[in-house]
Amino acid sequence: MSPQSVKRPSLVSPKVEEKEKYFGCFSPGDAAGQKEWGIVELQGDLETRHPVPLSGKFIGDIHFTHKDAPVLIIGHHILQGKVITLEKPLAVLVKSSRPDSGASEMDTRSDDKLQPMTKPQSSTTYLVEAIITKKILFKTRPKPIIAHVPKKL
């Protein structure tokens, strides 16, 4: 790994999507506010030597010192990190689609046939899976582990 200058985040405005037209909303999940996910933030990207899917692969070990300082060992690198309380908490949103509650409403017309008032609309809901208030940030240059120290100089 090599240190990388931190870029200012670039900002774009996401647009409202067609399917979010009716009810794009956030509902608090069951455990929102209680459940806390962890984040480990690394500079740059994690890559494998060969372009294979990352699913299931081992990454590294996280140790905490008695003073709660995190140490991450990835391959032959040691990273010293810090637990940081986020200035603004992060909500973890999970997208889910479900039919609109209004779509099943029926309208009795004069001809006595039941007709749906509207075509079934699916709406997008984001569930707040967790609220994150802190993260582990590894921002220092990783130190290599020198496995085989030469016996003689």
Place this chain on the structure above:
Amino acid sequence: MTSHVGMNEASCSRSISDINSILEFAKLDPADFRPQVQCLYFSEQLENDAVKLMELEAPLQEALQAGKRLEIRGDPGDGAVIVTENQTFEVKEAETSNSMLMIPSLVYGSNIPDEGEQNIANQQVSSIIHNYFELKRVKPRLSKLRALLSENPFRGTECEGDEQDTGKKYTFSELQHKVQASDAELKEGLIKMNACELKGFWRLLDFEYASTVLYHILQLCEERDWLHSGLSMVECLEVLEELFPGEVIKHLVRSHAKTDQDSMETDTEKDVYYFCEDKICKHFAELCLKNSGKFNLNDFLRVWQESVSDGMQTSLAQIEGMALIDSDARPPVIWYYNVDLLPEDVNERFEVLFEERKKWSLEDITPYIR
């Protein structure tokens, strides 16, 4: 930059001795660490788009924790906003070059026992995230509300369904979806725009039509001396409901008058209303100026004073933000220039204002930039 992930380990198969041997290579002493080691693995279902992160401003967090739902509002293609019950937030997506590994059950140091046998907790990284949403409190975007309601202003019961009645009408819930404002801001906007709920639809009253109804109300007031003793809503409706819908009458009385109790919201028709001089005068100024182009200032002041009910006093302060005066012209002139019709966006508004006039005095421009 790249960190090479070990390729040979099979899933979740690390042993204490694997861990300790790498610590030894690293010249680290296991005794310096808390006994639980967390081994990170990518989840078998690693999916980077499965979750999104959003920075929460305090009001949003409070709303969520109180069990409220937040809504994304606007038509497709509008820049997304999220609303609470009473505030609007613009959504921006921020990208970072750092990788955020999401680990649902990661345990922080302070929650790990300080002593005990070394043990392993396998932790799954469910996604790697490089972007998150930032929120910024913004003013509600209400110019769209005016545009939507202007599609079909109410021109009287007899005009409903006529050849001009082609524009769409909107219910509150339709406006909620289209207008980028919280419910509270939307309601406030409707009141400020003087919109009126008729048969479930929110409508602007056509200005000519509203003027006619208001004229009849004021005529009745003069006949019965209500300008001094106060207007009785019940009696007013008794006389005028034959001519105009009750909702319109009530709306116009409420928007130009006050009750004793100051209870604009209540629907009690027993209330007695007192007209506000400023609001009535402003209405008549608008009636004089709206379609007149540039008006000789002195002629205007005379016609205006003559048009209002006896005992009411007009004054230019009543029409701040509605008309501009050129005192250097010979003769001085006044013309209609309504703040409500200017763009909401600050930069756009200044552009329009300085197209109208090259130079503004602070006093003149203030009503247009408040």
